[in-house]
Amino acid sequence: MSDFDGNFIEMTSYWAPPSSPSPRTILAMLEQTDDGMNPISEIFPQTNIPRDHDTDQSGQRSGLRERLAARIGFSLPTLDTENMSPLDAFFRSSTVPNSPVVAISPGFSPSALLQSPNMVSDSSQIIPPSPATNYGPPEMVETSGEDNAMPMVFNNDLLYQPYNVDLPPLEVFDDIPTEESFYIPSYEPDVDPIGTPLVASFESELGDVDPIGTPLVASFESELGDDAHIDIISIEDSESENENKDEDDEDYQFDYEDEDQDVYLDEEEEEDEDNVALDDDAQPSAPKRRRFDQASNNIGATRTSKTQRIILQMETDEDNPNDGYRWRKYGQKVVKGNPNPRSYYKCTNNECKVKKHVERGADNNKLVVTTYDGIHNHPSPPARRNNTGGRNRSAGTTMPQNQMDRTSRLARDHPPPSRTPVEMRPFSSMAPQVDLTQVYMSGISKLPNIPVYQLNPGFMYRNDEPMMNVMPDGSDVYGGIMNRLFVKFGVDI
DNA sequence: CGCGTTTGACCCGCGC
DNA sequence: GCGCGGGTCAAACGCG
Numbered sequence: 459m460s461d462f463d464g465n466f467i468e469m470t471s472y473w474a475p476p477s478s479p480s481p482r483t484i485l486a487m488l489e490q491t492d493d494g495m496n497p498i499s500e501i502f503p504q505t506n507i508p509r510d511h512d513t514d515q516s517g518q519r520s521g522l523r524e525r526l527a528a529r530i531g532f533s534l535p536t537l538d539t540e541n542m543s544p545l546d547a548f549f550r551s552s553t554v555p556n557s558p559v560v561a562i563s564p565g566f567s568p569s570a571l572l573q574s575p576n577m578v579s580d581s582s583q584i585i586p587p588s589p590a591t592n593y594g595p596p597e598m599v600e601t602s603g604e605d606n607a608m609p610m611v612f613n614n615d616l617l618y619q620p621y622n623v624d625l626p627p628l629e630v631f632d633d634i635p636t637e638e639s640f641y642i643p644s645y646e647p648d649v650d651p652i653g654t655p656l657v658a659s660f661e662s663e664l665g666d667v668d669p670i671g672t673p674l675v676a677s678f679e680s681e682l683g684d685d686a687h688i689d690i691i692s693i694e695d696s697e698s699e700n701e702n703k704d705e706d707d708e709d710y711q712f713d714y715e716d717e718d719q720d721v722y723l724d725e726e727e728e729e730d731e732d733n734v735a736l737d738d739d740a741q742p743s744a745p746k747r748r749r750f751d752q753a754s755n756n757i758g759a760t761r762t763s764k765t766q767r768i769i770l771q772m773e774t775d776e777d778n779p780n781d782g783y784r785w786r787k788y789g790q791k792v793v794k795g796n797p798n799p800r801s802y803y804k805c806t807n808n809e810c811k812v813k814k815h816v817e818r819g820a821d822n823n824k825l826v827v828t829t830y831d832g833i834h835n836h837p838s839p840p841a842r843r844n845n846t847g848g849r850n851r852s853a854g855t856t857m858p859q860n861q862m863d864r865t866s867r868l869a870r871d872h873p874p875p876s877r878t879p880v881e882m883r884p885f886s887s888m889a890p891q892v893d894l895t896q897v898y899m900s901g902i903s904k905l906p907n908i909p910v911y912q913l914n915p916g917f918m919y920r921n922d923e924p925m926m927n928v929m930p931d932g933s934d935v936y937g938g939i940m941n942r943l944f945v946k947f948g949v950d951i
Numbered sequence: 952c953g954c955g956t957t958t959g960a961c962c963c964g965c966g967c
Numbered sequence: 968g969c970g971c972g973g974g975t976c977a978a979a980c981g982c983g
Contacts, residue, residue: 787956789975802974806955815974 768830775824777801777816782838785814796820807836 785803792799800817812832819825 786954788977790957791973791975793974794972800973801956813974 767832770828770830771819772826772828773822773824774826776826777818781828781830783807783812783834784839793817798823805832805834807834807839810834810836 784806786806787801787803789802790799791802796817797820798818800815802815803813805812805814810832812830812834814828814830816826816828819827
């Protein structure tokens, strides 16, 4: 089965490092009228991505937009990136190519970056990282229009790692490759001035109903407040068990190999074992997982979709970092290879099937590995400040009422870190938080040096009132984009 | 009392 | 077939 039939294509390695365009350049490309989804090759003319299986179309690959238009008979409207302020400012400010440090407005959350995988549905949009963004000293770029701009550090000392994006064979777009693997940079452990390099990996699967979905993660401000910085290793879509199981297994295997090989580059040697555990946990869990929602059903046993899985590793003192959504813990288990228990959470939204599990690294207790499974079909819930009940733990996200007590069990393995109540964090209770959804939607996911980023909590919270700068209509922009992208396709978003 | 956590039992898939 | 291990359930529990 060719990739155009929904099979995966592999593009994991061996690309010729192109020069890196600045975000501005990319944005400019994206803003091109009538061509909001330019093939990456136009942006990265030097891009030379090997295609193992799609030789048939490799020469004629056009942008997603074009192909979609060709397939469905109408043209995809261009995204109005002009209205994406401060995103706009964010990009426009990035006038220095390869700048590892980009000043952005407060309120921007890195979380939206996690939402990008679904958008990268065209292999032609794959943008390999630029070598120019590596091994060089960080540069700071000031935003010209934001008084309260905060630096968002895009790591510049990076190792290339495979960045797998395994996209599902959308029925309507069955001629679109479903898996893409490209490289994103990751931290060089020794050069991180802040702390131990973190690794975050994304695994994504698409839900059948919601090809894109709402932001899986609203924000990670809370983590950022705790010496958190995040690395994104990979984004990949993994088809859940059932149909094409054999093929899935193959895909998994392939991807695992990639990650095993590269993810560990970020980790300390002595943590390899731990990483293996994490990786095992992160990926094969899907196939091993119990039949999906057997009790609840719609998707049920005949689920043909993919579930988006995003795996983040970050350093934070929070056991369950605020990501903007509310979660209910439904289980906890000690998994093999990690003395720290893994906690299982479900999104508290009745109609949302998103789950996540959180665990601390076996060797690094500050390392929190959060695996999101699924895509939220709703926006992040509003803050519940001063709400009835007034339970602190309910403010915006899960904050175990007895977090401190609960973690006492963990304390026997490691001293309890100082934890700041979520509610006391500048962003935590300010949901829905504006995130980088717009960035993602407008193509930032294609930026070579964006997926791996580092946030300096000090900068993040420099402002006492960061939310004042949050883009007030972020959700509208997001919704608008969603509509413009999918409404015409008849996709229920 | 409401809401969320805790925790042991159970389910399920996988590998041997 | 069996054991292992990850994931889930659901009653009990606890906090405000």
